[in-house]
Amino acid sequence: MRALNFLFIFIICLGLVLFSLQNTNLATVQLIEGVEVQAPIAIELIIATGFGAFLAWIFSLWSRLQRTLANREASRQLRQQEKRIQELETNLQKQLNDYQNSLETQQKTLIPTVEVLTHTPEVLSKEQPADGVVG
Numbered sequence: 001m002r003a004l005n006f007l008f009i010f011i012i013c014l015g016l017v018l019f020s021l022q023n024t025n026l027a028t029v030q031l032i033e034g035v036e037v038q039a040p041i042a043i044e045l046i047i048a049t050g051f052g053a054f055l056a057w058i059f060s061l062w063s064r065l066q067r068t069l070a071n072r073e074a075s076r077q078l079r080q081q082e083k084r085i086q087e088l089e090t091n092l093q094k095q096l097n098d099y100q101n102s103l104e105t106q107q108k109t110l111i112p113t114v115e116v117l118t119h120t121p122e123v124l125s126k127e128q129p130a131d132g133v134v135g
Helices: 002-022 041-118 121-127
Strands: 026-032 035-040
8 A cells, every 4th residue: 555655646746847847937826915926837836736735644643633532532431341341240250159158058057957857756756656566
């Protein structure tokens, strides 16, 4: 792409030089009412081309600045979102651990209760006949 840009600029400048060599006649340019400048057409053309190139450069800088600012804002938002995701993942992991601990605690309290219920004398006496004969 750079080579293509260089070739394009080279052709424009070559055309400008060839045009300037053939057009050395004086021309009058009125900048403001009452202010007139007389110069060769070639010089006027070179000045106009230079001014246009300067304006194009200023526009390029402005566009680059806007792109840089937009990229910086997008990058800032991305960092904020990544930070928020990390916070949410940490919070979710903490809640999951709390939930698992709660389940383990409930299971530990329920298991002894179930064991106590299955081994009480009342349960054993209901399983065995009153006369002590199994059968």
